Amino acid sequence: MKRFFYPNYNNLNHGHDHLLMALENDSVTIYNALMSKTPIFIGRIAGVELQTAHDLLQGTVKTLAQHIKALENNAGIYVKYDGSLHSYATKLIESYNKCTHIAEWNGKVYEITGLSQEWIRRRTPRIPKITALALEPYYAENSWMPALFQKRILIIHPFVETFEKQVPKLNEIFPGRSWFEECSFVFLKPPVTLAGNHGNKDWEEQMDEFLPKLDPLEFDVALIAAGGYGMMISEYLYTKRNKSVMYIGGALQLFFGVIGRRWFDNSDIMKLVNDSWIRPAASERPPNHKKVEKGCYW
Secondary structure (H helix, E strand, O other): OOOOOOOOOOOOOOOOHHHHHHHHHHHHHHHHHHHOOOOOEEEEOOOHHHHHHHHHHHOOOOOHHHHHHHHHHHHOOOOOOOOHHHHHHHHHHHHHHOOOEEEEOOHHHHHHHHHHHHHHHHHOOOOOEEEHHHHOOOOOOOOOHHHHOOOEEEEEOOOHHHHHHHHHHHHHHOOOOOOOOOOEEEEEOOOOOOOOOOOOOOHHHHHHHHHHHHOOOOOOEEEEOOHHHHHHHHHHHHHOOOOEEEEOOHHHHHHHOEOOHHHOOOHHHHOOOOOOOEOOOHHHOOOOHHHOOOOOOO
């Protein structure tokens, strides 16, 4: 099972007028939120993580075992102790309650995640919803990226070593765009526990070791991609550190010109790729990485 079916918006400018309008409007919403003096938490509907939580808490037994297996392999959430799965599901759902905005999917992604997405929508009627596509600023004509001008950005992602090498080339990766203009960065690698690389540590043990690393960090805005830990890390930064945070998810690697197999068939992404784009460093390929959607991030 895939952790997430990533959208292929081939020929985005043709036949997707409603999506384009939502994209542009929601990009402005994100820009304005980032420009405000109040911290924001933009969460995003997750894949197998949220499907598992829905199955468990709503009593959907038919697909629960299948989703638990994918939760461990694809999202890196290893459940070792009695009650640990329920704890994960509960805390994941609570993180959505803390959001200032929630990014939702449509189209083919919605066909897979729609049940759990509608569940979250019913639980959070007062939280504004935006299209998940707006989280990816290369799609919009008027993106939210200029709102990061001169900001200090915390990046939490498994490919931080690769990203650091790409920072000097950001102007070449997205030529002609305002892209992390005059930004400085703090890079931090989250627990990388997918494909069986959990070291027999329960997900809560992983989080207990990781969260204290966030406390001394100084930054203005955090952009997060951390597998099944991502929404809860984001919620921690927002509620405990009073910082602005956006849970971007897998597409965050594209912000630094790091392409992976997942996007090879996406013409809207591939037309952005130039000689400054690279693949993730070999040192950042965990053992058995091809078990995760055939190595989709690498």
